Amino acid sequence: MARSKLMGANLEAPMRTRIHFESPAHQHTLAMEITMPQCLPKLAIFLPSMHGGGVERTVVVLCRGLLEHGVAIDLVLSSAQGAFMEQVPAQVRVVELGSQHASTSLLQLARYLRQERPTYLFSAMNYVNLTAILANELAGRPTHLIIREDNSPAASFARNSNWKAQLVPPLMRVLYRRAGTILAVSHGVAESLAGFIGLDPARIKVIWNPVVDEDLIAKAGEPLPQALKHLESTPFILGVGSLIAQKNFGDLMRAFATVQEKRPQLRLLILGEGPERPALEALAQTLGIAQSVDMPGFVANPYAFMRRAQLFALSSHFEGLPTVLIEALACGCSVVSTDCPSGPYEILDKGRFGKLVPVADVGALSYAIAEVLDAPKDSARLESRGQDFSRQASVDKYLELLREIAALGAIA
Structure with missing residues (x-):
């Protein structure tokens, strides 16, 4: 020890x-x-x-x-x-x-x-x-x-x-x-x-x-687990959280399906476990994206994925101060979030550090994701904002x- x-x-x-x-x-x-x-x-x-x-x-x-x-x-x-x-x-x-x-x-x-x-x-x-x-x-x-x-x-x-x-x-x-x-x-x-x-x-x-400490930063540099090594060389969008209605991962899947139409190599990774898993897996099948979605369950080190993701998306109906949004910034990951009550507006400083979209607006979410994917990323600026929550x-x-x-x- x-x-x-x-x-x-x-x-x-x-x-x-x-x-x-x-x-x-x-x-x-x-x-x-x-x-x-x-x-x-x-x-x-x-x-x-x-x-x-x-x-x-x-x-x-x-x-x-x-x-x-x-x-x-x-x-x-x-x-x-x-x-x-x-x-x-x-x-x-x-x-x-x-x-x-x-x-x-x-x-x-x-x-x-x-x-x-x-x-x-x-x-x-x-x-x-x-x-x-x-x-x-x-x-x-x-x-x-x-x-x-x-x-x-x-x-x-x-x-x-x-x-x-x-x-x-x-x-x-x-x-x-x-x-x-x-x-x-x-x-x-x-x-x-x-x-x-x-x-x-x-x-x-x-x-x-x-939220942010030296342990988080160190873990962000660790390799991905063997079962998800394919994401080392594949662009992916990341969502993290319990699979519950509050997190609204269904809208993230719908937005991803729209964005993927013009980016067929893009994948969606959702880390977390919960009672909504069967419904989300069925929705992925209905949307025709099941082969492009990874849902491995709870992962002890999500930071390695945050460091490598093209974008982190938070689709929640409500939050308090979403830890995962701060962690993504600290890992230098671009973010898109619903402007839900409460937290994202404060964390992203009114949208200065990431896109804010209305809650339950799939069209706005997909548009913002596409826009951020096409924009250059300033990882150092995002990491600096994450340190405000050290x-x-x-x-x-x-x-x-x-x-x-x-x-x-x-x-x-």
């Missing part, structure tokens, strides 16, 4: 530390292989799991940066599973609550907070935030709660009619006020959240996600926030 700096000293990276909290009816088991110095402020980060996604990816990057500044971190997971588990720094103590979902981890999380009393508890995503708020209340509010909104809630819930869309919004309006600090990943998300729950915008702080810039903002909370002596 690599060495890591903590409190200015070089320490050999330890074995993974993991604590298992069973159901409240049972005594929890504790198996520690390293004890972090008790003088450090402790940040607990609560997530359902580390399955592949933008939130999980940015949490890994945030952990790396905060560890370098002496913050002790507990990663509290409903289930310690997922593709990003292997990327969690070894100095992070993993606490597994023994549940499959955030909502069913409520009592275990409350028990953890009562017993461990971390200085701060951080959570992200609205349904996870609600569990964190309720757990902190049940535990007697022993910690300062920092919740982060990652998507535009108005846009997100407008497209859903399931039970979450019925239950979560009213709970957000009541419970979010109980959080000590409310964060948003973009100004667009902050504005949407304030209006959605009727909250004073001044209560919401904006901190861009930590790990250090974001970590500095988080450290400033933690110091502000400590200075106020605030809890809960």
